[in-house]
Amino acid sequence: MKTLKTLLLGTALSATLTFPVMAQDVVAVLSQNEVGATSYNPISATLLSVGAWLLYDRLVSKDEKLQYVPSLAESWEEDADGMAWTFNLKQGVTFHNGTAFNAQVIVDWLPLYQGTENAYLFDAIDHAEAISDNTVRFLMKRPEPNLLYNFSTVYASIPDPATFTALGEDFGVTEVVGTGPFKLESFEIGNETVLVRNDDYAWGPGASTGHAAKIERLTLREIAEASTAFLELKTGGVDLLMNVPTDFVEEVEGAGNLKMLELPGTDLIYMPINVTKAPFDNIKVREGVAFAINQKEIIDSVFGGRGKAADGFLISSLPESKIAEEFRIAYDPVRAAKALEDAGWLMGGDGVREKGGERLKVALWTQSDSLFRRLSVVVQAQLKAVGVEATILSFDSAAIRDQYKTGEQQLAVRTYLWDNADILEWFFGGDRLYYPNISMLNDPKAEELKTAAMTGAKNQVEREANFISYHQYINSLYPYAPIYEPVQLMGYNADRIAVPDSFHASRFNTLGFLELEVKE
Structure with a gap:
């Protein structure tokens, strides 16, 4: 029987070989x-x-x-x-x-x-x-x-x-x-x-x-x-x-x-925000960067105008995505600037905000393939437009999951593929910290709403209502910024x-x- 080591060695060898395609x-x-x-x-x-x-x-x-x-x-x-x-x-x-x-x-x-x-x-x-x-x-x-x-x-x-x-x-x-x-x-x-x-x-x-x-x-x-x-x-x-x-x-x-x-997509691209790492342990800073993301500009410049702008965490075909307008997260540079100012970060002369002599500098993690690199460069520019200086750190697509488990990320650009509202529990549940909950959200009220959404419904109507409440509360904490809902x-x-x-x-x-x- 092949061992895992043998399979990994086989990967390296096969990369140098080509074989004829059978009929x-x-x-x-x-x-x-x-x-x-x-x-x-x-x-x-x-x-x-x-x-x-x-x-x-x-x-x-x-x-x-x-x-x-x-x-x-x-x-x-x-x-x-x-x-x-x-x-x-x-x-x-x-x-x-x-x-x-x-x-x-x-x-x-x-x-x-x-x-x-x-x-x-x-x-x-x-x-x-x-x-x-x-x-x-x-x-x-x-x-x-x-x-x-x-x-x-x-x-x-x-x-x-x-x-x-x-x-x-x-x-x-x-x-x-x-x-x-x-x-x-x-x-x-x-x-x-x-x-x-x-x-x-x-x-x-x-x-x-x-x-x-x-x-x-x-x-x-x-x-x-x-x-x-x-x-x-x-x-x-x-x-x-x-x-x-x-x-x-x-x-x-x-x-x-x-x-x-072309098929309807079931994935969503978003920017998780680590709520435990400064400066994002301040909800106003999270609000500021969340509303700095210009979804339409990203669709036009990176995705050729195809797909949809995301303003929540669930794909739009799901009924649980139908949250109230006040909880939707969409580009608003005025609101972004005000939130950052309310947190004490004032615009410096070189376009980067400062507070107590410290510049608003953060790390933006991304995958190393070209699509994520291009997307991250656009996100980096959009953050700079509101006074946040983001340094992009790229990781191999397979290795980045282990990096998330360190909990050292501040911001990241990533995607998920799922077509059910329970993905909210997967990425924001307090019992899933580090990975997959790389936002590191562990909020008591969110946990109560999660439990009601996951286990408290007797029928589908109740379940949808419970998940909408859970979705809305998560958005009110700004542990992520929605970006894009692709087509396949x-x-x-x-x-x-x-x-x-x-x-x-x-x-x-x-x-x-x-x-x-x-x-x-």
Whole structure:
């Protein structure tokens, strides 16, 4: 069995080698926000790439209208009081190793989350019972209006519990056993993942029986530098970019062999503010820098006018994003200047504010790839316009997470990919300090509102109301500045592959790759 050290050494060697592309092979480049994943272990990972969607299935999926549709479960029903759910499972499903998928698998799978970062997904479930081979019943500790969403996320992917337990920390690195449309051939951390078709796949997602993938082999490459990734697409080194930087949209559209697919985004770019580090331990300073960010200028200068200006922490398609106007954070240089002055920072002769002989100088952390560097330069200039001198510190995309865990950051530019309001708890919960809560927010009232939002609702209407209150209170503390809500722009070589222009899914993952095909 390969060790982690062997895999890392393999990464260095493979970077110098090239191999001919087989006729039914497809090579895709992962989105920049998926670069750096160290495992395909859905139980404990906090970062998974699109490969995890292809290696595993989940009980339910979401269609393009964000409605829940069958995946490994063909139907489900919630008891009237919300204290139990019954799921009827698809028959004939097998894991990659031939083991049958059944209700007992679900019973054995749930306890694997205990003590992990992802345990919160199933906190509301007391236990699962196998009613029959193909029927499982979840007995609840409390109603959970978000249960179907939790079951649909990539972190609720279902591995074979026996293999998972046997392999321990090696699971998801050296070997993966799921029920998904692809099997793991190799995983070189930081470099590439090679997947091969699961010829037996015939169970979803969606209401139909499904079919095996049309391509035989899929290589998912990690290229942190966006310009390098685009050059690979342009010169034929890869077939598909999961995320085309807006800088290169015109080149894609102008190239005869390249095409682009535009999909609604589910990510958000923002500037976290460390509330524990001076000068940002003063709420007025945080308010000042939050309202200094000119979202429209960033969209026009960095993203070619595509996408939306963010004024909260949630993507605009979520009902919990509909906060009151007074809590929205949007560019207001007058308000920014007043807040900084109220904090005692007065404009100096050279355009940098001063207080007690000290200049208002801060560090702005960012990732080293070109998009984040360009974005950070614009943010740096916008901060300078209100009298804040920011020094940019760049870190490798994979290494920056460990840097956050030091708690030394003041400001940063980063992104998340998620389509549920519980992301607020993930990045601002007091029990997640350092990382992922790099704003280091640990406020008693916020914790009360978080608890009500995460566990206090009996139905979806209550849940939405609770999350709006939580969202509004977080914004009132200014632990971040919203920046940008992107669209997903996928570029591909139309001479090599055919990409479906429509499919019944909220993201280009399982269904998208199932329909992808190589042109003869």
